[in-house]
Amino acid sequence: MIITKRELSTSVATIQGTVERDYEHKVSYWKVWIVKQKILEQLFGTHEESFQNLSRILLAIRYSNLGTIVTLDHKIVVGNNAIFRRAFRAFSASIDRL
Numbered sequence: 001m002i003i004t005k006r007e008l009s010t011s012v013a014t015i016q017g018t019v020e021r022d023y024e025h026k027v028s029y030w031k032v033w034i035v036k037q038k039i040l041e042q043l044f045g046t047h048e049e050s051f052q053n054l055s056r057i058l059l060a061i062r063y064s065n066l067g068t069i070v071t072l073d074h075k076i077v078v079g080n081n082a083i084f085r086r087a088f089r090a091f092s093a094s095i096d097r098l
Helices: 013-025 029-044 047-064 092-096
Strands: 069-076 082-090
Touching: 013 029, 047 069, 047 082, 082 092
Parallel strands: none
Antiparallel strands: 069 082
């Protein structure tokens, strides 16, 4: 099944209206929002999984493109939990042109 970017950005209100129209059933905004978040998690994983993958991806980029600069900015909060702030990468080819 291929899901387009347009379908992923469908608003909760639009989904709510479609369910009401097609199934003649009223669903609260909150319930639709929760279901949409669960679907996105099934497709792309959780925020935590994405944060873990980002570190690996940035390291792979750095090692496969010598001279590339990568940084990952996060804040450690209670225990080992981290809050992602931003990621940066500059390919060596772009740096060499400066």
